[in-house]
Amino acid sequence: MPTCLIVDDSKVIRMVAKKIVVELGFEPVEAADGQQALDACKNSLPDAVLLDWNMPVMDGIQFLIELRKLPGGTAPKVVFCTTENDLGHIQKAIESGADEYIMKPFDSEIVQAKFSQVGLL
Amino acid sequence: MSPEDFDFVSQLIKKRSGLVLTPExxxxxxxxxxxxxxxxxxxxxxxxxxxxxxxxxxxxxxxVTDAMTTNESFFFRDTRPFDLFRDEVLPKLIESRQAKKRIRIWCAAASTGQEPYSLAMILNEQAAKLAGWQWEIVGTDISTEALTRAQSGMFTQFEVQRGLPIQLLVKYFKKMGDKWEFDPALRAKVKFKEFNLLGEIGALGNYDVIFCRNVLIYFDKETKGAVLAKMAKMLPDDGLLFLGGAETVLGITEQFKPIAGQRGIYAVVK
Known part of the structure; x- marks a missing residue:
């Protein structure tokens, strides 16, 4: 079963996202910030990452940059999932190696659409 | 609603739009x-x-007709037809239309504009190959309200997240308050017209490709046949018709035939 790392400092968002990715056929792994997510990736690279932007300790962008430097780190499909919904943030995410971008609020339909677009489904 | 009321309204809607409403x-x-x-x-x-x-x-x-016929739409709906258009259909059109350097596409149920705008983005992405060409996309729909929205080029955050790759959002949309505006220059290349598929089709002109996706499914067999016959006349010998995934011409008309390996695309038979 493919794995999806859900990175968000909100427990509620992680819970909602977890339910969605499980329905899409992914095994969820959770992280509450970028550092926790990076530690998880060093241990085992996921197939997908659903990534928040603003988090304590290490934010989403910093995590993404570090992830892409890991051996095999370009393989996971990274989909940002954030309240930052202006073009500047979206462009920065793409330049930093994001594959797709979801602007919150989100629902299962949007996650499914984005996962399909990057070839995860 | 009483069965008499249902019959009355469903007949009224069928007469005006072709839409068949079954009791369920x-x-x-x-x-x-x-x-x-x-x-x-x-x-x-x-x-x-x-x-x-x-x-x-x-x-x-x-x-009333407007309210019943406005259907949801999203960018690059079902993905595959747009991939086929970009990778199979468009290269052949570019080859076969070298002399005229002109491509015309009709989106017969343009709804709120996502389908014609998706095609406009595909064509614009081929700008190098289409330099010096004239291309035109005409989007028609029976719903005034849907067309007004289509023409505005404004989409909600929810709408731009359904099917639209993020790179294309960045390239072709601008954020305006809580909405996203489709590129005005590209928007100007898409013409919208109110049009009832049951009406006289001749005034619309001729096209190389017709997109009529997820519309016929709402019509009865007779209406489907009539609409397809009109469309066949508007296409050249190598003209193509795109239908929705749940639609077919089989058993309805012999004026179109499916193309092997390209599900949803039909070649006109002249």
Whole structure:
């Protein structure tokens, strides 16, 4: 079963996202910030990452940059999932190696659409 | 809603739009017409139907048809037809239209504009190959409200997240408050017209490719046949028709034939 790392400092968002990715056929792994997510990736690279932007300790962008430097780190499909919904943030995410971008609020339909677009489904 | 009321309204809608409403779709009538009744200051759907029976004014009839025929749409819907258009159909068109350097596409149920705008983005992405070419996309729909939205080029955050790759959002859209505006220059290349598929089709002209996706599914067999016959006349010998995934021409007409390996695309038979 493919794995999806859900990175968000909100427990509620992680819970909602977890339910969605499980329905899409992914095994969820959770992280509450970028550092926790990076530690998880060093241990085992996921197939997908659903990534928040603003988090304590290490934010989403910093995590993404570090992830892409890991051996095999370009393989996971990274989909940002954030309240930052202006073009500047979206462009920065793409330049930093994001594959797709979801602007919150989100629902299962949007996650499914984005996962399909990057070839995860 | 009484069976008599359902029959009356469903007949009215079929006559005006071709849309066939079976009794199990009665909920659609209620969910779509109740807001319209309220907008008219009426207390119930029954009051609206009473007016439609006793003094049906064209404006109200139009709004009823509008409410029933507005369908959801999203960018690059179903992905595959657009991939086929970009990778298979367009290269052949570019090859076969070298002399005229002109491509015309008709989106026969343009709804709120996502389909014609998706095609416009695909064509624009081929700008190098289409330098010096004229391309035109005409989007038609029976719904005035849908076309008004299509022409505005404004989409909600929800709409731009359904099917639109993020790179294309960045390239072709600008954020305007809580909406996203489609590129005005590209928007200008897409013409929208109100058009009823049951009407006289000749005035629309001729096209190389017709997109008529997820429309025929709402028509009865006779209406499907009539619409397809009109479309066949508008296409050249190598013209193509795109239908929705759940639609087919088989058993309806022999004027189109499926293309092997390209599901949803039909070649005209002349």
């Amino acid at each position: 779709k009665g909920y659609l009538l209620e969910s779509r017409l109740l807001p319209l009744a309220r907008k008219q200051g009426l207390k119930s759907l029954e009051e609206l139907i009473a007016i439609l029976r006793s003094r049906p004014e064209e404006k109200l009839l139009h709004e």
